[in-house]
Amino acid sequence: MNEEQRAQLRGEKVGFIFQSFMLVQSLTALENIMLPAEIAGLDNASQLGQEILEKVGLGHRGDHYPNQLSGGEQQRVAIARAFITKPKILFADEPTGNLDAANSGKIEQLLFDLNRDSHTTLVLVTHDNELAKHCQRQLLMNAGELSEVTASDKKTDPIDVLAPTESQAG
Numbered sequence: 051m052n053e054e055q056r057a058q059l060r061g062e063k064v065g066f067i068f069q070s071f072m073l074v075q076s077l078t079a080l081e082n083i084m085l086p087a088e089i090a091g092l093d094n095a096s097q098l099g100q101e102i103l104e105k106v107g108l109g110h111r112g113d114h115y116p117n118q119l120s121g122g123e124q125q126r127v128a129i130a131r132a133f134i135t136k137p138k139i140l141f142a143d144e145p146t147g148n149l150d151a152a153n154s155g156k157i158e159q160l161l162f163d164l165n166r167d168s169h170t171t172l173v174l175v176t177h178d179n180e181l182a183k184h185c186q187r188q189l190l191m192n193a194g195e196l197s198e199v200t201a202s203d204k205k206t207d208p209i210d211v212l213a214p215t216e217s218q219a220g
Contacts, residue, residue: 061090065137065170067161069144071128073116079103079123080112083131090135102130106160122153126160133164139171146178158184 051059065086073082080099087095103112106126116124125145132140145161146154158181165172174185182188188199 061086062135063138065132065135065140067128067132067140067142067145069147071116071124073124073127073131075116078113078115079108079119079127082116082127083134086131087134092135095134098134099130102134103127105164106130121148122150122157125149125153125157129157129161129164133168133170136168137170139173140165141173141175143175144177145174146176146181154178154181 074085077085080096080103083103084095084099087098092098100109100112103109106129108123108126108130111119111123116127119127125148129145132142142161146157149157161172162184164170172185174181176182182199190197190199
């Protein structure tokens, strides 16, 4: 697969939500959301953008620029932008990392609702144990080693899983 084919695959099948939102400051919320759809050549980018803007509760804020939006609103725009092309897989880097508890819960619910409705595989990178508990499968990265978190591990804090017990240490 050459670089152009990889870029096309990413554009059509993969979505990203960045911790720092990565919104284009010179574009409105609606334009930011529409951007991937336009790049993908979708004829109805404006309609799709408005629909998903409504879904994330920002239908009335579509003409606002990122600097006119709160952190929670910017994150919802970033999530809407990631879902507009209905990617098969979506990578989300600390999607609630920059938010307060109230907004974090709302974003979390929105993320999983869109995930379910779009039939998208969601890959979350998070330090938030509460967010991780909502995932169907959890993997833990420790010192470069990736391991599956088992059902019994999920009953405890993943940090506790990392610490050896006395019988394991001795």
